[in-house]
Amino acid sequence: MNKYLIIFILFLTSIKANALIEVDITRGNLNPLPVAVSPLSIDENSKKNFKKILKKNNIGSEISIIIENNLKTSGLFNPLDKDAFLQTPDIANLKPRFEDWSLIKAQALITGKVSYVDEKLRVEFRLWDVLAGKEMMALAFTTVPNNWRRIGHMITDKVYERLTGEKGYFDTRIIYVAEEGPKTNRKKKLALMDQDGSNNIFLTYGNELVLTPRFHPESQMVTYLSYFQNRPRVYLLDIETGNQEVVGDFPGMTFAPRFSPDGKKIIMSFAKDGNSDIYTMDLENRIVQKITNHPSIDTSPSYSPDGKYICFNSDRSGYQQIYIMKSDGSNVKRISFGNGLYGTPVWSPRGDLIAFTKLHKGKFYIGVMRIDGSGERLLTENFYQEAPSWSPNGRVLIFYRETKTNDKGEGFSAKLWSIDLTGYNERLVNTPTDASDPSWSSLLSN
Amino acid sequence: MLRIRNIDQGAIMKINKILKNAFLITFAAVALSACAGSQKAGQMQSDVYTGTDTVEYLASGVKDRVFFATNETVLTTAARETLRKQAAWLRKNSKITIILEGHADERGTREYNLALGERRANAAKDYLMTYGISSDRISVLSYGKERPVDSGSSPLAWSKNRRSVTVKAN
DSSP states (O other), rough: OOOOOEEEEEEOOSSSSSSSSSOOOOOOOOOOEEEOOOOOOOHHHHHHHHHHHHHOSHHHHHHHHHHHHHHHHHTTEEEOOGGGSSSSSHHHHHHHHHHHHTTOOOSSSEEEEEEEEETEEEEEEEEETTTTTTTEEEEEEEEEEGHHHHHHHHHHHHHHEEEEEEEEOOOOOEEEEEESGGGGGGGEEEEEEETTTTTTTSSSSSSEEEEEEEEOSSSEEEEEEEEGGGGOEEEEEEEETOOOOESSSOOOEEEEEOOOOOOEEEEEEEEETTEEEEEEEEEETEEEOOOOOSEEEEEEEEEEEEESSEEEEEEETTSOEEEEEEETTSSOOOOOOOSSSSEEEEEEEEEEEEEEEEEETTTTEEEEETTTSOOOOEEEEESEEEEEEOTSSSSSSEEEEEEOOOTTTTTOEEEEEEETSSSSSEEOOOOOSSSEEEEEEEOOOO | OOOOOOOEEEHHHHHHHHHHHHHHHHHHHHHHHTTTTTGGGGTEETTTOOOTTOOOOOOTTTTSEEEEOOOOOOOOHHHHHHHHHHHHHHHHHHTEEEEEEEESSSSHHHHHOOOOOOOOHHHHHHHHHTTTGGGGGGEEEEEETTSSSSSOOOOHHHHSEEEEEEEEEO
């Protein structure tokens, strides 16, 4: 990921401090902002070169489609039908005729230009406020041609941030478990894809059971549970090199791994003699620290973004509940008190909320609560769903669902779903096979 | 010699009615007990599977598994009886080592279920040890909810999956 060059050229013109168009993402959005995403203009010579290198007829159009799809899936924007556009891409990029665009009810307009320069892909884009008739943002990116999809995602992030005031989440990846086969003998592989479902690849072959993969906050490393040689242990995998190693030298099952926010430690559960406690291991000096010390099951640990606290799942009160403690294991406090069982707590990257899975009266819920346990809000209910993971801006949750089977055990499927923090915009996330255990990366461009 | 008589029609109707009532009562009794479904004797008791559909045998009369109630890791009376038989067989076959595989049903979160399976298998291990089986003959492996034996979505299916299975390691 660090091998290719991305040069960021900023040429800011008339950026207003207070946006005229604003999108409020704190409440359910029933009026997505109409936005026109013009295909990016491209000169004939560049078009020919990119067609040769990337096998795409019109890379300007392709990039605009990525932006369009991203904006649409966010649920906050309504990209307008291109067939209604009156201005051609090259003219629109230079000087849009705002009347033409407001005629089709666009409030925001994205235009741009793609060129082939020094064997690189250069993309300029502009964001326009149609009603005010003003340019809101102008940026350019230069990178290797193979990175064209990421440019589309990065542009979306910039537009999203400009219009909502929040950082975007489009230049990200999802790691998950790809599943196939009958329920009684499921074949599972680690899989990785862009957040929009593209560039899906498998990282393992499916010969051993793999579960719960999680991203390192910065680098291309992943931690997960593998049953390699029938010994369930937490592993570390470098995506780029394919190198795998067992984490630590534990004489029993380790599971439920995550990275600390600074990426220096792995936190996980270790089970022995019927008891599961939470441990950390420093990746540099390999020092292992025991964090919980209780005869109950302590698992699913998740750090606060500042690394000072840990939320986790424990049945020390009799049944699965959510607790928080300081990162050294002191000050353990229960925070879930509603009716039902609580599991899979995950601390939001914004630090203000903890998402969780709840089981009550035979139904599964994905919900959030404040870090003191107050303000519990259930976002969605289903026959079976669990394991929410936060987008890096703390606004969207991805999780997975499984369906019921009939008497013959048929009809089983597992799929990834996402939902906004507001409870709106619940949608299926496309994967080539059945899928579970999703985990969202941080922004790649950080 | 067969005597053929004119059978009284009224009598026939009466007999038919008695037979019909008897049939209906029998049918109702069968239907009611079928409706009781999974709670029927031999299938489930207090949420613990008591049937033998999925049970295999380590040796004649020695069942290979024990079952648990939802969220529980406590051994039932039936479980202890099965484990005592396993212990007796293991004492007689002292070279055999075993793996206790612990499982959970799908109605719980994945990571917690891994821990629950481990605790169930350890409950069985502790019991075998009290009956003289050395801990170096026993290893424990949890599959959480990953390897159900019944892929159905019913309480009966789930009860078959909440189990600790004894598997020969050598």
